[in-house]
Amino acid sequence: MNSVHKPDVAVETAVKPAVKPIVELKDVNKWYDDFHCLKDINLTVTPGERIVICGPSGSGKSTMIRCINRLEAHQSGEIIVDDVVLHEHMQGIDKVRSEVGMVFQSFNLFPHMTIAENCMAGPMWVQGVPKGEARRLAMKYLEQVRIPEQADKYPGQLSGGQQQRVAIARSLCMKPKLMLFDEPTSALDPEMVSGVLDTMIDLAKEGMTMLCVTHEMGFAREVADRVIFMADGEIVEENTPGEFFDNPREARTQQFLSQIL
Amino acid sequence: MKIITRILATTLISALPFASVMAGEALDRVMDKKLLKVATDANWAPQSFLNDKNEMDGFDVNVAQEVAKRLGVEIEFVTPAWDIITAGRWSGRWDLSIGSMTPTTERAKVLTFPAVYYYTPASFVVHKDSDAQQVSDLDGKKVGVTTASVHERYLQKDLTIDAEGVPNFDYEVDTDFIKSYQSSNVVLDDLRLGNGSRLDGALTSVPTINEAMKNNYPIKPLGKPVFFEPLALAIDKGDQEFNDRLAAIVAEMRADGTLSKLSQKWYNYDYTSTQ
Amino acid sequence: MQEARLLSKTPFVVALYAAFFVLLFLVDMSGTGFAELLAPAIGSDGEGSVYARFVTSVTLSAIITLGIWLIGKLQFNAQRVTVWLIMAGLFMLFFTSFDLSFEFIQSKIWFMVSQGILTTLYISVVSISIASVLAIIGAVAKLSSNGFANGLASFYTSFFRGLPLLMQVYLIYLGLPQLGFVIDAVPAGILALSLCYGAYMTEIFRAGIESIPKGQWEAARSIGFKFGLTMRRIILPQAIPLIIPPTGNQFIAMLKDSSLVSVIGVWELMFLARTLGQKDFKHMEMLITAAMLYWILSMVLEYAQSHIERRYRKG
Numbered sequence: 001m002n003s004v005h006k007p008d009v010a011v012e013t014a015v016k017p018a019v020k021p022i023v024e025l026k027d028v029n030k031w032y033d034d035f036h037c038l039k040d041i042n043l044t045v046t047p048g049e050r051i052v053i054c055g056p057s058g059s060g061k062s063t064m065i066r067c068i069n070r071l072e073a074h075q076s077g078e079i080i081v082d083d084v085v086l087h088e089h090m091q092g093i094d095k096v097r098s099e100v101g102m103v104f105q106s107f108n109l110f111p112h113m114t115i116a117e118n119c120m121a122g123p124m125w126v127q128g129v130p131k132g133e134a135r136r137l138a139m140k141y142l143e144q145v146r147i148p149e150q151a152d153k154y155p156g157q158l159s160g161g162q163q164q165r166v167a168i169a170r171s172l173c174m175k176p177k178l179m180l181f182d183e184p185t186s187a188l189d190p191e192m193v194s195g196v197l198d199t200m201i202d203l204a205k206e207g208m209t210m211l212c213v214t215h216e217m218g219f220a221r222e223v224a225d226r227v228i229f230m231a232d233g234e235i236v237e238e239n240t241p242g243e244f245f246d247n248p249r250e251a252r253t254q255q256f257l258s259q260i261l
Numbered sequence: 262m263k264i265i266t267r268i269l270a271t272t273l274i275s276a277l278p279f280a281s282v283m284a285g286e287a288l289d290r291v292m293d294k295k296l297l298k299v300a301t302d303a304n305w306a307p308q309s310f311l312n313d314k315n316e317m318d319g320f321d322v323n324v325a326q327e328v329a330k331r332l333g334v335e336i337e338f339v340t341p342a343w344d345i346i347t348a349g350r351w352s353g354r355w356d357l358s359i360g361s362m363t364p365t366t367e368r369a370k371v372l373t374f375p376a377v378y379y380y381t382p383a384s385f386v387v388h389k390d391s392d393a394q395q396v397s398d399l400d401g402k403k404v405g406v407t408t409a410s411v412h413e414r415y416l417q418k419d420l421t422i423d424a425e426g427v428p429n430f431d432y433e434v435d436t437d438f439i440k441s442y443q444s445s446n447v448v449l450d451d452l453r454l455g456n457g458s459r460l461d462g463a464l465t466s467v468p469t470i471n472e473a474m475k476n477n478y479p480i481k482p483l484g485k486p487v488f489f490e491p492l493a494l495a496i497d498k499g500d501q502e503f504n505d506r507l508a509a510i511v512a513e514m515r516a517d518g519t520l521s522k523l524s525q526k527w528y529n530y531d532y533t534s535t536q
Numbered sequence: 537m538q539e540a541r542l543l544s545k546t547p548f549v550v551a552l553y554a555a556f557f558v559l560l561f562l563v564d565m566s567g568t569g570f571a572e573l574l575a576p577a578i579g580s581d582g583e584g585s586v587y588a589r590f591v592t593s594v595t596l597s598a599i600i601t602l603g604i605w606l607i608g609k610l611q612f613n614a615q616r617v618t619v620w621l622i623m624a625g626l627f628m629l630f631f632t633s634f635d636l637s638f639e640f641i642q643s644k645i646w647f648m649v650s651q652g653i654l655t656t657l658y659i660s661v662v663s664i665s666i667a668s669v670l671a672i673i674g675a676v677a678k679l680s681s682n683g684f685a686n687g688l689a690s691f692y693t694s695f696f697r698g699l700p701l702l703m704q705v706y707l708i709y710l711g712l713p714q715l716g717f718v719i720d721a722v723p724a725g726i727l728a729l730s731l732c733y734g735a736y737m738t739e740i741f742r743a744g745i746e747s748i749p750k751g752q753w754e755a756a757r758s759i760g761f762k763f764g765l766t767m768r769r770i771i772l773p774q775a776i777p778l779i780i781p782p783t784g785n786q787f788i789a790m791l792k793d794s795s796l797v798s799v800i801g802v803w804e805l806m807f808l809a810r811t812l813g814q815k816d817f818k819h820m821e822m823l824i825t826a827a828m829l830y831w832i833l834s835m836v837l838e839y840a841q842s843h844i845e846r847r848y849r850k851g
Contacts, residue, residue, distance in 0.1 A: 098760025
């Protein structure tokens with residue numbers, strides 16, 4: 001635990017040492033050529049925790065969560081996901097990825113497959129679930145995100161908000177232990193945002209472990225256990241939502257909040 | 262184009278020296294399969310060409326059919342480019358070439374010539390308006406030939422023909438204006454344009470001259486043939502038995518008049534001897 | 537539209553007329569068949585005289601300018617059809633000037649179709665199929681992070697795109713037997729065409745695969761797909777509709793390049809074109825017939841191609 005900024009109260013509420021963490025980042029550094037985009041990141045996530053990560057663009061927040069399922073590789077430090085240390089040449093990265101769900105800003109549904117097929121793809125081809133079973137699974141989660149009636153349409157026929165809910169369902173079909181959200185509402189029309197957020201709130205209430213990169217402050221206040229503020233590749237402030245919004249300590253945090261609120 | 266492909270083919274062959282020619286197997290292969298595969302050109306009337314029924318026909322084709330008959334086997338023709346045939350190392354793709362091939366020393370390095378089956382006389386030819394009376398009248402004049410042919414070699418005074426039964430010859434024309442063409446047809450096409458327009462004369466084979474005159478080219482042969490070009494069967498190196506067998510068959514065909522008859526049929530002349 | 541407006545301007549039409557006049561006067565049309573039609577005006581002995589040149593140039597450029605002016609008045613589609621008809625007519629005139637024997641063409645054309653076109657098509661279809669398989673493998677290898685596969689694939693594309701196709705035909709036909717593989721002319725030709733076009737199409741396939749957004753790869757990976765599975769289930773199904781139209785173009789090109797295998801004695805269209813007319817001194821007939829057959833074949837395929845393209849654009 002590096003943080004000199006971290007108030008004691010946050011440590012008490014967030015870190016429960018008795019429980020084994022599901023994600024641990026220790027002194028993680030990453031460069032894009034000369035650009036130092038992650039600087040000594042330390043973060044521990046315990047099962048069931050909901051963490052919201054915010055910060056100006058280019059602050060490294062997306063990069064950080066993309067390192068957790070190794071869509072990006074870090075160059076130094078250690079990342080441990082569910083007891084597996086991520087490193088180069090590792091076997092079984094696919095297994096780690098299948099346990100970590102990810103929702104992208106641009107949905108990334110497979111356009112040549114129906115909604116149901118999008119959801120069935122992972123269970124059938126990665127986990128070997130029989131087709132009928134995969135279909136039942138897909139329908140269950142499509143109901144959970146409240147669009148079962150769209151099951152046999154193609155992604156192009158759905159609105160952005162609906163597509164993002166499908167993307168969430170697609171991840172859930174893999175029964176992940178952890179969900180990563182990379183600005184899930186940034187590409188949506190304003191009227192579509194609340195549907196997606198409602199789905200995410202439902203998920204949080206069911207006890208899903210979540211790391212969300214988002215600027216939806218209402219969502220952060222409602223569900224987050226911790227809010228992390230990043231700038232210039234560093235974790236600048238880590239706090240409870242109440243403290244973070246009402247009583248930010250760092251100057252950079254205050255400046256950022258004044259811009260987005 | 263022809264030259265390029267020839268160079269290409271020759272280079273390729275010499276670049277891959279670790280070849281294994283199937284020694285002594287040709288005759289066995291022919292007799293086992295009861296099939297003689299003959300490589301010949303489909304593009305060279307009247308020696309070999311596609312006739313009105315779109316089948317192979319011509320002097321060379323008839324000779325090949327007779328050889329197959331005497332071997333007691335069926336015949337099949339293949340038609341690779343001439344350069345590929347003369348490059349040798351056939352790898353058993355075909356057994357025999359009957360394609361009016363001159364047995365030059367260079368070719369003898371990669372091919373074996375079992376027998377010469379006829380001789381083509383080479384003659385000078387001029388436009389019908391020409392007042393040349395004898396071959397030596399072309400001294401110092403523009404004379405057309407086919408590139409890399411025996412005719413060109415003759416004009417360059419650098420022709421060796423080392424086959425049996427070919428009479429000696431003299432270099433009867435002395436000129437520095439040798440014009441080389443890709444094909445003998447173009448030589449005659451330039452000659453027909455008029456006496457001296459592009460060429461004063463040409464040196465090519467007598468059957469070619471006759472064929473062109475039959476097609477109303479305004480040309481005439483000049484003097485007597487200056488030399489005889491022997492034309493031979495060719496096989497891949499390494500099967501003495503096959504060589505002897507073919508030599509015997511050709512000798513037989515010459516003796517019983519078959520070759521003369523075929524020559525009369527296609528050329529209206531007996532080219533099977535140099536008399 | 538631009539031309540239509542230009543053609544309604546008198547100075548432009550006059551300039552056009554003047555340009556044609558000067559050109560035709562310089563070329564000197566007085567010795568041609570056209571001048572004979574004008575014999576009543578210039579006299580039959582006028583050939584070559586400045587007066588004859590002047591009269592023929594004046595008349596001919598008037599006819600051409602009038603024609604262009606009239607076509608300019610038409611609608612787009614009518615213009616297209618008219619231009620096609622005129623060009624086709626001029627070509628026919630050009631061909632008939634060779635004094636071709638249509639009887640001879642008639643007697644040979646069926647053989648050219650049944651033997652020549654069939655062989656050409658057969659070789660091209662088989663080759664393009666093999667080339668597509670090679671191209672998929674090549675493209676995947678080129679995109680992979682495996683240095684061995686990438687090295688092999690880039691060597692392959694560099695080599696077979698770097699050599700003339702004719703040389704590849706010779707290399708394979710003459711070279712392989714030296715290594716102990718004796719293959720006949722047709723398989724050798726197919727192999728050469730497949731390898732060469734496979735190399736070109738590797739680049740097409742690679743571009744097609746690369747045009748699929750990175751997000752598709754990331755989404756597939758994030759649910760645990762391995763490279764091969766992602767390629768097969770996610771990327772290729774999306775890339776192939778993009779790849780098919782340029783592959784069709786390659787096929788049309790291959791149809792014509794397949795003529796190169798005539799050098800190893802395959803009786804396809806080009807081989808017959810060079811061979812059939814030889815004995816009767818009728819090469820022009822056969823060459824022109826083969827040219828027409830190639831052209832018709834290409835047009836049919838281009839038509840099919842545009843249909844396929846439209847279908848995939850919709851999908």
